Amino acid sequence: xxxxxxxxxxxxxxxxxxxxxxxxxxxxxxxxxxxxxxxxxxxxxxxxxxxxxxxxxxxxxxxxxxxxxxxxxxxxxxxxxxxxxxxxxxxxxxxxxxxxxxxxxxxxxxxxxxxxxxxxxxxxxxxxxxxxxxxxxxxxxxxxxxxxxxxxxxxxxxxx
Amino acid sequence: xxxxxxxxxxxxxxxxxxxxxxxxxxxxxxxxxxxxxxxxxxxxxxxxxxxxxxxxxxxxxxxxxxxxxxxxxxxxxxxxxxxxxxxxxxxxxxxxxxxxxxxxxxxxxxxxxxxxxxxxxxxxxxxxxxxxxxxxxxxxxxxxxxxxxxxxxxxxxxxxxxxxxxxxxxxxxxxxxxxxxxxxxxxxxxxxxxxxxxxxxxxxxxxxxxxxxx
Numbered sequence: 598x599x600x601x602x603x604x605x606x607x608x609x610x611x612x613x614x615x616x617x618x619x620x621x622x623x624x625x626x627x628x629x630x631x632x633x634x635x636x637x638x639x640x641x642x643x644x645x646x647x648x649x650x651x652x653x654x655x656x657x658x659x660x661x662x663x664x665x666x667x668x669x670x671x672x673x674x675x676x677x678x679x680x681x682x683x684x685x686x687x688x689x690x691x692x693x694x695x696x697x698x699x700x701x702x703x704x705x706x707x708x709x710x711x712x713x714x715x716x717x718x719x720x721x722x723x724x725x726x727x728x729x730x731x732x733x734x735x736x737x738x739x740x741x742x743x744x745x746x747x748x749x750x751x752x753x754x755x756x757x
Numbered sequence: 758x759x760x761x762x763x764x765x766x767x768x769x770x771x772x773x774x775x776x777x778x779x780x781x782x783x784x785x786x787x788x789x790x791x792x793x794x795x796x797x798x799x800x801x802x803x804x805x806x807x808x809x810x811x812x813x814x815x816x817x818x819x820x821x822x823x824x825x826x827x828x829x830x831x832x833x834x835x836x837x838x839x840x841x842x843x844x845x846x847x848x849x850x851x852x853x854x855x856x857x858x859x860x861x862x863x864x865x866x867x868x869x870x871x872x873x874x875x876x877x878x879x880x881x882x883x884x885x886x887x888x889x890x891x892x893x894x895x896x897x898x899x900x901x902x903x904x905x906x907x908x909x910x911x912x913x914x915x916x917x918x919x920x921x922x923x924x925x926x927x928x929x930x931x932x933x934x935x936x937x938x939x940x941x942x943x944x945x946x947x948x949x950x951x952x953x954x955x956x957x958x959x960x961x962x963x964x965x966x967x968x969x970x971x
Contacts, residue, residue, distance in 0.1 A: 615816050622823045629830030636834065645840065646940035649906070652950035653841035672938065711842060716940035720884075720933035723942070727959065747842035750943055 641665040641678055645751045646716040653750050660708045661747075662701050664694075664726050668715035674722035677729070691725055698733030706739045713749040843947065845958065879928035881960075882949070886934055888941040905945065909952035925955050932960035 643665070662679060669675040676683040677694055684690035684697075702708055710730045714723045730746045881893030888902035900908050912922050929949045933942040942959070949957045 615820065619816070619820060619823065622820070622827055626823065626826050626830060629827070629834055633830060633834045646943040648841075648843075648944055648947040649951075652843045652947050654844065656840065656842045666939075672936065709844075714939045716938060716943075718939045719935060720937045720939060720942050721935040723939050724959070745844050747844050748943055748946070750841050750843060750947070752839045752841045 639663045639665075639680070641667050641713065643668050643713065643715040644717070645713065645749055647751045653752065656711070656747070656749075660705050661711050662698065662708055663711045663713060663749075664698075664730070666712070666714035666718055666723055666726050668718050672717050672719035672722070674714075674718055677726055686722065686725065691729055694726075694729045695732045695736060698729060699736035702733060702737040702739055709745050709747055711747045711749050843943070843950070879930045880923065881930045881932055882945055884931065884933040884937045884941050884945050886936045886938070886941075888938075888944070890945055902941065902944065906948040906951065909948050909954070913953045915953060923954070925953050927954065927956065929954050929957040930960050931957065 640663075665678040667675040667678050667683070674686050676685060677690065678684070679694065679697055682697065684694040698710065712723070712726050712730065714726070727746060883891045883893065885891070890900045890902070890905050892898055892900065914922065914924055931942060931945050931949070933945075946957055946959070
């Protein structure tokens with residue numbers, strides 16, 4: 598004798614609908630894949646210089662170009678990197694970098710240029726990057742007072 | 758015709774029986790199952806449901822992998838949240854120079870904002886490779902890296918404070934040595950700005966518009 602018609606097929610099995618869960622999981626995966634790609638284009642793996650407060654501020658949401666000084670051994674630089682493009686640290690490469698920066702500044706006059714360099718990189722390898730920003734600004738012919746170069750540092754001194 | 762049809766049906770049933778024998782846990786339809794003895798309670802329930810129940814895709818491994826990927830990407834995404842920037846205005850006090858200037862050329866004459874302040878009247882801070890800072894003309898002394906911050910703060914003349922030699926607008930030119938590490942250069946710049954100087958910059962490259970000034 599059965600208790601009810603509903604339970605005729607035996608004890609019911611509970612099954613959650615997995616489809617929305619899988620949808621969300623895939624969306625999140627796509628998001629993180631894209632974000633990490635954008636991030637890897639801008640952030641070369643390097644140890645930023647540490648400062649003890651002072652001039653450093655949090656970056657705001659202005660348009661920016663990031664110029665990375667890719668560190669090499671013994672304080673040298675392997676290349677200058679803008680987005681996914683690499684420029685050799687010689688005269689031709691720097692001329693390319695200046696032209697690229699000038700074009701970017703003409704397209705977005707309010708752009709700010711972040712210069713990221715390793716803390717151990719010698720100054721003689723960082724200066725060409727900053728000079729390239731200045732030269733690119735001169736070559737683009739936009740209002741000089743608006744474009745700025747920003748040196749990227751770490752927020753706090755790790756060693757106290 | 759009818760014989761051929763029933764023969765092919767028998768063949769199909771035989772094939773299903775063979776499959777069922779090969780996969781003891783699986784269920785291959787009510788009819789094929791009935792011929793076999795035994796079976797667990799779960800497989801008997803599956804048998805009652807028929808083929809549709811048996812061939813349902815198992816989602817568990819896929820969800821496992823998806824979550825693994827999700828955790829991987831969340832864990833490996835790097836955020837730049839601990840980065841700070843030191844903003845510098847580009848060559849504010851220098852005249853427009855041709856970008857094609859040769860290294861041997863005479864540097865362009867700067868156009869100072871204040872006619873009574875010459876552009877070359879500035880405090881030059883030379884940064885050595887070991888982080889030692891040597892101050893030039895008016896100050897003429899060397900700082901160790903640790904005392905630089907306090908010393909520069911003591912040299913600035915602020916309203917309502919005694920002592921101090923330099924106005925906040927006095928130009929500070931930082932001239933790192935070729936082999937000075939970038940961190941020492943940035944630290945010197947940071948110390949000068951933290952002390953309150955408003956006109957701090959790196960030394961200009963000879964014969965060009967030069968790098969930044971804050």
